[in-house]
Amino acid sequence: MREVVILGVGLHKFERFTDKTLVELGEVAISNALKESGVPFKDIEAAYVGHCYAAMGTGRSVVTQFGETGIPIVNIEVACSSATQALLRGAWEIASGLYDVVLAVGVEKMGTGLISMGGETDRYIVEMGYMVMPASYAMRARRHMHDYGTTFEQLAMCSVKEHKNGALNPYAQYQKEITLEEVMNSRMIADPITLYMCSPTSSGASAAVICAKEKAKKYISKKPITIAGWALSSGTYAREALEFGGMEELAQKAYNRAGIGPEDIDVAQVHDAFSPGEIFIPESLGLIPEGEGGRWIEEDKTEINGVLPINTDGGLVARGHPIGATGIAQVAELVWQLRGEAGPRQVPGKPKVALQHNAGIGGVIVSIYKR
Amino acid sequence: MAVQRKQVPIDGRLFKLPSSPSEKAHLIGSRCRSCGETFFPKRSYCANCTSPDMEEVALSTRGKLETFTISRATPPGSLIQAPYGLGYVRLPEGCIVQTVLSECDPQKLKIDMDMELVIEKIREDEEGNDVMAFKFKPV
Numbered sequence: 001m002r003e004v005v006i007l008g009v010g011l012h013k014f015e016r017f018t019d020k021t022l023v024e025l026g027e028v029a030i031s032n033a034l035k036e037s038g039v040p041f042k043d044i045e046a047a048y049v050g051h052c053y054a055a056m057g058t059g060r061s062v063v064t065q066f067g068e069t070g071i072p073i074v075n076i077e078v079a080c081s082s083a084t085q086a087l088l089r090g091a092w093e094i095a096s097g098l099y100d101v102v103l104a105v106g107v108e109k110m111g112t113g114l115i116s117m118g119g120e121t122d123r124y125i126v127e128m129g130y131m132v133m134p135a136s137y138a139m140r141a142r143r144h145m146h147d148y149g150t151t152f153e154q155l156a157m158c159s160v161k162e163h164k165n166g167a168l169n170p171y172a173q174y175q176k177e178i179t180l181e182e183v184m185n186s187r188m189i190a191d192p193i194t195l196y197m198c199s200p201t202s203s204g205a206s207a208a209v210i211c212a213k214e215k216a217k218k219y220i221s222k223k224p225i226t227i228a229g230w231a232l233s234s235g236t237y238a239r240e241a242l243e244f245g246g247m248e249e250l251a252q253k254a255y256n257r258a259g260i261g262p263e264d265i266d267v268a269q270v271h272d273a274f275s276p277g278e279i280f281i282p283e284s285l286g287l288i289p290e291g292e293g294g295r296w297i298e299e300d301k302t303e304i305n306g307v308l309p310i311n312t313d314g315g316l317v318a319r320g321h322p323i324g325a326t327g328i329a330q331v332a333e334l335v336w337q338l339r340g341e342a343g344p345r346q347v348p349g350k351p352k353v354a355l356q357h358n359a360g361i362g363g364v365i366v367s368i369y370k371r
Numbered sequence: 372m373a374v375q376r377k378q379v380p381i382d383g384r385l386f387k388l389p390s391s392p393s394e395k396a397h398l399i400g401s402r403c404r405s406c407g408e409t410f411f412p413k414r415s416y417c418a419n420c421t422s423p424d425m426e427e428v429a430l431s432t433r434g435k436l437e438t439f440t441i442s443r444a445t446p447p448g449s450l451i452q453a454p455y456g457l458g459y460v461r462l463p464e465g466c467i468v469q470t471v472l473s474e475c476d477p478q479k480l481k482i483d484m485d486m487e488l489v490i491e492k493i494r495e496d497e498e499g500n501d502v503m504a505f506k507f508k509p510v
Binding site (some may be wrong): 122124126127128129130131132134138139140141142146187188189190191192193209237239242299 | 441443465
């Protein structure tokens, strides 16, 4: 299999409301990614476009703004991990030798309030009140508090850190710091998750240009970042698991493919759809010892200057979470961190290896990137 | 004389209403004859071993509260109004049931406490029947 590198990434700022169309959002992100990559659009051989709420054929509408070159443009839906799956679908095809250069995109425009699944859902699931997205994180958080003594304050500290990082990110939806008291006293949504521990509904776009490493020299791009290993799971049945089982094995698969271990990770993005995710997700990935997530946030170990910086761009909570676009925004931040271009958010000590965890009701992805 | 209104389940796959006063309502699960795992709701193929050799089983009406939350917002289309409890109840058969809780005071809910199935009216249907849904309540 051939090595695959990221030549360029680009975003359209995430925001709560926008007058722009999906095409306009996507155009900005793709244009930025193409610029970073030095790849002319006519060299793109295929495009994968992640989104969840957009109309059919949205991928074609967005990508053909740059030219009608006849390339296959395929829409990808894996809920919150749609954009990462778009990126990795391209990576698989480059690795296998089918294409040399692929464009991956994520675009989304969302309404406000508690989100729905869209489309048809079993009537009883809707009527019986199960469709409360924060409930899943809330129940895992409560179990963590019960099992390991994690505190409500520690959950709130995650949100404080997310907003602190978001304040340094020009692409973030919320660029304003927030106090512990504000988080703890904000409206309770699903105990123990308060409003400021929730990712917002958002609109935005993300894009990446990826290439076979052996062909990358053709382009005058920024420093290429290697997609070193990745694994996707729809969840393995496990009696003890409340929802997705087999996450430890999934992470191990990604580590093995990248030829590294969790101790090698210098910076990570984890899927904090709700702040407490920053506590229990890194534990499931072997990044933080089991049960110690609360203590780690309290001891500032996951801050930009900490031993394991997590969600340096503000995470889903502060950067925003336009579902189908989130994945490549996570990747973009890691690419900038590995290139040393993250500005005021830059992790010190020249990070070499980065981990991405992108999870949704459609599946979970763990990906490793290397400089 | 008032006519007893007919009760119908919100979804016939989920639970069975008692057919006589001496019976109790129960959730319907599936047990895999191949690996022995039990599931709720019922399914045609085993999630654990993929076997199609599944038998329908009447599940225990009591279990333990694995974890819970109180939803303070009513999601679109929900007939259960906030605040309401949501939880996972582990049944003795090993399977886990996602459920609404009849209790919404977090002080009165505790992880590992014993919970019991209750069937309650959630709405009426077009024919005037009482549509029933299930919840769990602390024992």
